[in-house]
Amino acid sequence: MRYRDENKVQAIRESAIAMVAKDGLENFGINRLAKAAGVSPATIYIYYKDKEDLLTSISIEEGLKMTTATLKGFSSDMSFKEGLWVQWKNRAAFALDNHLSAEFFEQLRNSTYKDKMVEAISDAFQSAMGNYVKNAIDRGEINEMPLEVYWSVAFAPLYSLIKFHNEGQSLGGRKFKFSEKVMKETFDCVIKGLLK
Amino acid sequence: MRYRDENKVQAIRESAIAMVAKDGLENFGINRLAKAAGVSPATIYIYYKDKEDLLTSISIEEGLKMTTATLKGFSSDMSFKEGLWVQWKNRAAFALDNHLSAEFFEQLRNSTYKDKMVEAISDAFQSAMGNYVKNAIDRGEINEMPLEVYWSVAFAPLYSLIKFHNEGQSLGGRKFKFSEKVMKETFDCVIKGLLK
DNA sequence: TTTGAAAATGAGCGTTTGCTCACTTATCTT
């Protein structure tokens, strides 16, 4: 018996993430991936059934990693404001520290592969955030609202900021830079809108 | 001389939009498009230089259409709250009435093709919204902030809601449905956060 | 009615795609 070389499967995974993040999902291919990972195309099919399986498997792994990072130091008993701030810091830190993973994830979230991925991850989100939001409503900190409305108001602005930062786009003349100061400024707007 | 058949070029454009919206950018191809549009592959190259030119051209057209629709009944002299509500209604109406265009646009905004597209459109956005925001700041309705922060707080939640609606995802048990009531509820949160 | 020029095409080019197979290599157990 021969043991599997963990360096190999890791090289495949990391190359896939980097390739999708940098060249886009539309330019991702198995032969290309094999070359980038320094591996035979056939080797990839030892670990993954096909191209779709590879992409969805990796995206679920990365998504769970992201969800976990998001919950560091978070408890559903926290006050609404404190809890949301912890979430923002965690999410921003993850997106900036692991920006290849974050961009890979974004690519898949906007693709035909998204269904299985979202399904696998929304449970973790649901169970962690459900109680937190419910507690905040019970305590009278925020109004009752659909979870989708909550997510859209509470997190979409943050991810939009990160996107502006990563893409280096600018709506004005100078280039936009994400910073703790900008994040706090945006957070203050958001929390003001959410609190009763 | 033979005149160009406008039905043909329109069929190409509409098929391209539908195909990208439904199957994703990663499954879009010229031969496939030709078949769907009822046209020879060679015909496509009469109107577009290559695949990239086709996608960027169409995305710029659709983007400008979207920007125009967004400004219907809008004036940069409006009060901040009234102006933003007009924008929300216009943007939501466009996204729901032309959901293939909107999904096509979203696909390209998250791809390697985005650069030329964003460049072409952000001017129109800039000139229309710049004054409006500046006026609101001068009148003391909102605080001064980077345009990116403004966009992220003012519009990202709306687009997030539309995405939940179109993708039929749900964060909870029942399926989420976008409605004027939900939109107003979300708008109230956002405007409360933005106004001084 | 003829003619010229642009529109439109089907066949198919060279390349790349996702994926497989016959085979070699490495490492365990005996």
Next chain:
DNA sequence: AAGATAAGTGAGCAAACGCTCATTTTCAAA
């Protein structure tokens, strides 16, 4: 040392890819 088994591979298949070209079709101008 030999045998067994899974890891890993290079070459390459069929199909699909982006794109072109020799040719035909169309129609306003002459």
